[in-house]
Amino acid sequence: MAAILQVRDLHVSYDKVEAVHGVELRVEAGSIVTVIGPNGAGKSTTLNAIMGTLPNTGAVRGELRYLGEDIAPLPVEQRVAAGMCLVPETRELFASMSVADNLVLGAYPRKRAGDRRYLDQLDVVYDLFPRLKERAGQAAGTLSGGERQMLALGRALMSKPKLLMLDEPSLGLAPLIVKEIFRIVSELRRTGVAILLIEQNARAALQVADYGYVLETGALVMQGPAAELAANPRVVETYLGLARNAGDR
Amino acid sequence: MDWQIAGFLAVDGFTSGAIYALLALALVLVFSVTRIILVPLGELMVYAGVTLALLGHDRVPATGALLLAMGVACFALELWEARRGTTPRRLALAAVKFLALPLALLLITRWAAPRALPLPLDMALTTLLIVPMGPMLYRIVFQPMAEASTLVLLIVSVATHFALTGLGLVMFGPEGWSAAPLWDASFDLAGVPLSGQSLAIWASSLLLMLALYLFFSRTLPGKALRAVAVNRLGARLIGVGSAQAGRLTFTLATAIVTACGMLAAPLTALTYDGGFVIALKGFIGAIIGGLVGYPLAAAGALLVGLLEAFASFWASSYKEVIVFTLVLPVLLWRSLASHGRHHDDEEEE
Numbered sequence: 001m002a003a004i005l006q007v008r009d010l011h012v013s014y015d016k017v018e019a020v021h022g023v024e025l026r027v028e029a030g031s032i033v034t035v036i037g038p039n040g041a042g043k044s045t046t047l048n049a050i051m052g053t054l055p056n057t058g059a060v061r062g063e064l065r066y067l068g069e070d071i072a073p074l075p076v077e078q079r080v081a082a083g084m085c086l087v088p089e090t091r092e093l094f095a096s097m098s099v100a101d102n103l104v105l106g107a108y109p110r111k112r113a114g115d116r117r118y119l120d121q122l123d124v125v126y127d128l129f130p131r132l133k134e135r136a137g138q139a140a141g142t143l144s145g146g147e148r149q150m151l152a153l154g155r156a157l158m159s160k161p162k163l164l165m166l167d168e169p170s171l172g173l174a175p176l177i178v179k180e181i182f183r184i185v186s187e188l189r190r191t192g193v194a195i196l197l198i199e200q201n202a203r204a205a206l207q208v209a210d211y212g213y214v215l216e217t218g219a220l221v222m223q224g225p226a227a228e229l230a231a232n233p234r235v236v237e238t239y240l241g242l243a244r245n246a247g248d249r
Numbered sequence: 250m251d252w253q254i255a256g257f258l259a260v261d262g263f264t265s266g267a268i269y270a271l272l273a274l275a276l277v278l279v280f281s282v283t284r285i286i287l288v289p290l291g292e293l294m295v296y297a298g299v300t301l302a303l304l305g306h307d308r309v310p311a312t313g314a315l316l317l318a319m320g321v322a323c324f325a326l327e328l329w330e331a332r333r334g335t336t337p338r339r340l341a342l343a344a345v346k347f348l349a350l351p352l353a354l355l356l357i358t359r360w361a362a363p364r365a366l367p368l369p370l371d372m373a374l375t376t377l378l379i380v381p382m383g384p385m386l387y388r389i390v391f392q393p394m395a396e397a398s399t400l401v402l403l404i405v406s407v408a409t410h411f412a413l414t415g416l417g418l419v420m421f422g423p424e425g426w427s428a429a430p431l432w433d434a435s436f437d438l439a440g441v442p443l444s445g446q447s448l449a450i451w452a453s454s455l456l457l458m459l460a461l462y463l464f465f466s467r468t469l470p471g472k473a474l475r476a477v478a479v480n481r482l483g484a485r486l487i488g489v490g491s492a493q494a495g496r497l498t499f500t501l502a503t504a505i506v507t508a509c510g511m512l513a514a515p516l517t518a519l520t521y522d523g524g525f526v527i528a529l530k531g532f533i534g535a536i537i538g539g540l541v542g543y544p545l546a547a548a549g550a551l552l553v554g555l556l557e558a559f560a561s562f563w564a565s566s567y568k569e570v571i572v573f574t575l576v577l578p579v580l581l582w583r584s585l586a587s588h589g590r591h592h593d594d595e596e597e598e
Contacts, residue, residue: 080488092483094476105476109488
């Protein structure tokens with residue numbers, strides 16, 4: 001089966017310091033792939049390199065193929081237009097605009113592509129997150145942390161992406177909301193979208209994912225089907241054991 | 250001062266205030282989306298006013314040639330970028346947009362200028378000549394440096410202002426030009442004379458503001474521009490590119506100041522270097538609105554217009570000083586007010 005995203009030998013450096021050394025990733029249609037690893041392992045950097053949203057000092061080397069096409073020279077807008085969508089760790093909502101406007105703006109690439117029914121995902125998003133419907137008229141900046149993450153996810157879904165990339169969707173959220181977010185992520189699999197999920201919460205990530213990569217200090221140290229990784233003694237000791245001690249967050 | 254003089258001054262103040270308000274809106278729009286304080290908006294306004302005046306005097310405005318020159322520069326930039334790969338379709342589109350259309354406009358101007366066309370046609374031609382200059386200016390000057398700091402953008406903006414002022418002197422000469430009024434009528438409002446031109450200015454300003462309001466609150470491109478202003482990275486993530494937003498913003502802002510120029514041209518003789526002071530007064534209005542709030546900016550600009558009118562009666566030699574001094578208390582008040590607000594923001598994030 002053809003890969004939606006194929007990353008080969010990806011190197012990213014900031015100024016002269018290399019942060020990611022030769023990462024390989026493969027995401028197939030309809031699958032959830034997760035990249036786990038500790039803070040500062042280069043997970044977000046990898047994701048930003050794939051999306052093209054690195055700061056100006058960042059330089060990317062290596063092969064980035066999306067649907068078989070080399071996307072390395074494309075600006076962010078064209079990657080978005082091609083169906084890639086990133087929900088960054090910082091969410092990047094439009095704080096002073098209403099929840100409904102944020103969602104409608106998520107459909108901007110479809111409107112630009114001339115899709116007449118560009119708002120057809122609005123009901124789907126409201127079904128997934130009834131809370132957003134209740135707060136449709138409210139400014140996005142007034143939402144709670146969990147609602148903001150829901151809005152960020154909802155805005156991303158409005159563009160009907162082929163590849164959805166989530167950067168730490170559980171960061172800073174209450175355990176109940178984390179559970180809810182992961183339930184929705186695993187539900188999205190049924191819509192056929194490929195998901196690349198970056199998480200520090202390894203337990204939750206490996207539960208929903210099909211395949212996993214472990215990233216440490218900018219290099220891949222392990223990969224395999226998510227169930228196998230979850231049973232791997234080293235992963236259990238480094239990532240899951242810690243999570244068990246700290247309580248399932 | 251009796252109330253009749255006060256009424257006269259108020260009409261005068263509201264009339265120039267309406268023009269400053271439009272300029273303030275254009276400045277706020279460009280700044281909030283692109284972080285550029287677009288000083289040369291004043292020059293573009295003069296270009297529009299003088300082009301209309303020259304057409305009215307049946308002379309050929311040099312702005313047609315300028316448009317073609319800018320188009321050639323834009324096309325050269327496109328070609329330069331095409332070395333990294335492009336499609337023939339894209340190049341053909343650029344050739345039509347930057348070469349064929351400006352050339353056609355130049356020829357139409359040459360043909361139309363000596364003929365005494367009705368005013369609405371002259372206005373339409375002026376709009377077609379001046380408005381494309383906005384996005385072209387963005388393409389030539391600002392797009393290659395969109396990621397620069399606000400200060401660098403301001404310096405480049407001032408440099409552009411000087412360049413356009415110089416071009417204005419070359420194109421129009423040192424004398425002032427004024428156009429025929431849009432509506433040559435005069436009314437008497439309880440002893441206060443009210444010109445048709447003032448009414449036309451008020452009506453057009455209100456209409457333009459209403460149109461802008463609808464554009465930004467109802468349409469997706471308008472919301473996308475607001476999104477860029479609120480969160481640049483967020484906007485890129487939904488596929489709104491800075492270059493595309495910049496082009497649209499410059500088009501809108503230039504359209505607004507083109508209207509300003511055509512409205513102001515019958516009031517006063519516009520000279521090649523007169524745009525700066527007018528834009529500066531709009532800028533003071535925009536500062537009152539903190540360079541972000543549209544209604545406040547418009548209200549501030551009206552205040553500037555009124556203050557100017559009354560100052561010219563009480564202390565005419567100091568009228569500019571009085572108007573520009575207004576910025577000091579406003580800045581002081583705003584910096585005190587925003588000090589408290591910034592603390593709140595930090596807590597939220």
